Structure formats: C-alpha cells, structure tokens
Amino acid sequence: MDEFLMFYAPFIVLIGAIILAFIVAPMDGAATRPPKEKKK
C-alpha cells in the first residue's frame, strides 16, 4: 500500500487536480452574486 502511495499516487493526485481545475474553473455563477442582505 505504502509503495502505491509513494510511487504512483503523487502523480495521480497532481494530474487529477489539474483536470479538476479545468472542470471547476468555468463554474463562476457565484463570483458576482451579491451577499445576503442584513436582517432588519
């Protein structure tokens, strides 16, 4: 198990993070949404 984590998993995580970044980046609906109004 540790061998997998030391030799293969680092590249899987790195490549996975890059792919995830491209998937998530265009989802910007929340970028310009105003904050909730203060309760009176």
Place this chain on the structure above:
Amino acid sequence: MGNEESVFFSRVLTELTLSFHIIYATIGVGVPLMIMIAQWVGIRKNDEHYILLARRWARGFVITVAVGVVTGTAIGMQLSLLWPNFMELAGQVIALPLFMETFAFFFEAIFLGIYLYTWDRFDNQKKHLLLLVPVALGASFSAVFITIVNAFMNAPQGFDLVDGELVNIQPLVAMFNPAMPTKVAHVVITAYMTSAFILAAIAAFRLLKGSDHVYHKKALFLTMKLGLIFSIGAAVIGDFSGKYLAEYQPEKLAAAEWHFETEGEAPLMLYGILDGQEVKYAITIPYALSILAHSDPTAEVIGLNDFPEDEIPPLYIHYLFDTMVTIGVLMIMVSGLYWLGRHMRWRFIHSRWYRWLIVAGGPLTVIAIEAGWWYAEVGRQPWILRDIMKVPEAATTSGHVDTMLYLFATLYLILGVGSVVVLRRMFRNNPVEREIADREAEVREGTRKGGDHR
C-alpha cells in the same frame, strides 16, 4: 581563505541563490497554467474579462521569466563553481535531467514568444490557446527535471560505487529514484498553489483599493478556487512524502518531528521548544506521526537516537516544517471558506479583514515555499549526496567565495527591486478599467488591430 570559510560561504551563497530563485521559478511554473485556465474559460464562456485576465497575467509573467532566467543560470554556474567535487562525482549521472531541464525551458521560452506575439492574430482564439500548451508543459517539465536532480541527491541510485567513483551509470534508473514521485509532484502542485494565491492576493488588493469592477471579482473567485484545489492536493501529496521519508530518509522525518526514541503509536509534535531531548509547550497529536509515516496509528517510527550523531540534520528544521504545514492548512481554510461563502452568500468574505487575509495569503505562500525548500535542503544535511558524499567534501577550496557572495547579493537586490518596480509601473500605468473600456471601444468601432499585445 581557509577551507572551512570556503564551505561556509559556498553554503550561504547557494542558500541565497536558491531562496531568491525559488520565488521566480515557482511563479514561472505555476502562472502559465493559470493563464491557460483563464483563457480557456474566456473562450468557453465567450467572456472578455477572462481573456483580459490571461492577457494581463501573461504580461507580468514575462518579467518574472526574465529574472528567473538570470537566477537559474546563476544556480547552474554555482553548482559547478562552488561544488566542483560533487559535480565531478555525480555529473555524469545528473547530466541527463539537467540537459532535459534546459530543453524544457527552451521549449517554454520559444512558444511563449510566439504566444505573446500572436495575440489578436488568430481569428480562432482556440488556436492561440494551443500555443500556451507547450508553454505550460515546458514550465512544468523544467520543474520536474530539476527536481529529479534534487531527488537524486536525497536517494541516489543507478550506479555502482567503485573506489570512490560512480561507474556503470544508468541515468534513467537514477532519474526514477524513490524520492522522485513525491518530490516532483509536491514541487509542481505547490507552484500552482502559490501562483493561484499570489494572483488572488492581487485581485483582493484591487478590490480593497476601491475598484469594484466585476473583472477583479471573477479573478478572485477563479484564483481562490484554483488555490483551494491545489492546496488540498499539496496536503495529500505532503502526506505521501511523509511515507517516503519514513522509508528512505527516516532521520529527516525524525528531525522534523523531534522524534528521538523509536516507538509505535508515535505522536506528531507541532511547535514547542526543545530542552535537551525533551519537547516543551508543543501541541501533541496522538498517533499522527505513525499515521503520517505508515498509515497505521500503531506503526513504529524510527527515532533520532538510532542514528550516529554526525548524521543527524539540524533540529531547527522542525520549525521550517511547521511553518510550511501551518501556512498550507491556513490557506486551505481561507480559500475553502471563501469558496463556500460565495455559494452561501456569506457577508464576511466581502469584509475588509477577510480581503486583507487573502492579500496576506500571497506572501505567506511564498514563505511556505521558502520554508519547504529550506526543510528539504537542510534536512538532507550533512550529505550533499546521501550516504556517499558530505557537503564539506563537495565544496570548492578556492578563495574569494565571500566576494562572490556580496556580488550576487547585490545582483539579486537589483533584480528583486527592479522586477517589482517594473511590474508595479506596468499595471499602474495601464489599469484594468481603462483597458476594458479601450477594448470595448475597439470592438464597437470594429477597429481591432492585429499584433496588439500591450
């Protein structure tokens, strides 16, 4: 100048050069991916703001590349001049990754020139974006190859040691050494993380300074999202690095954790001070070191008392390790809360203090990178090539290293101040609001000219 002085000044000069270069190298590796993502989002959503983000980031990126070239050349030169015995011993083994690093950089530099020159020259923006692929790949792979050299110094293999010489060299076996996967992945992903948080800090700073333009809001949301993804990835790979260290460099892990006795159910020590072999005022997390080292809360972790005294790294690396981990965790929390707050429409993420926290995240991640590199390098001591050659044996015996140190320090000061001044002027004289207005006017009038890459 005596040999001891030569060793001392060689160490200081190498530390100074690496500490300065790593700032520009990190930006140089990470920012191309950020530019690529921004331009890709701009094309996909047909949003000029993201295209402009890519355009402005690319302009700033060129300045950092220029400085990175100078400091990178200095490192290459100092490797041969300050550590000639190391190069004589290991030069044949590390020649391949060093050459490939140079090739990757040329690959990046050539396509970067073409990419910058061809803004607005393609009717199809996707073709222009394709030019960025070799830039991003070249940048990342130059980091991969140079980190392989560093990994080899930590876990040398791929040769036979006969009469103090390395023979029967197998360069590919040397390159794919046990330290390589975790080191390479950690260096690359933290470069992406740091670049994202530096760009986020700039966007947050513009919002703090009164600009309420949607461009900055989009930039901040994008970079904080990217920062969150890459910082979580960095933490996960950091955990894998713990397993590598426990197996191949246990003295480095033990020194970082002030772990003296070999024992199971080993706790993780955060902060604190050392009194002899007694750790005081530390935050202790039970079983955490055993889990970090072997994914098992009861696993045995080798302690420092199992090693000869002269092969134990300096114990102050504990603070470097803690600094790196603390900032990494802080940035996961800051970016995670920002991302969640944006979706939940929380008010506090728009407050001045939270934006200042994001601004602080830029320099903090650079400090984390510095602490991480110092931990990696000092943690390898006393070896320059683990179990084969110690640092003092590798150093030059020439005099005047101190003079070189002062000259290089002056050079780095000029480069550092110069690059900051140029970047500030570049963006201050051409604010985003004016550039957006100009581009909208150009589009309206249909007078977009080719070759504009201001």
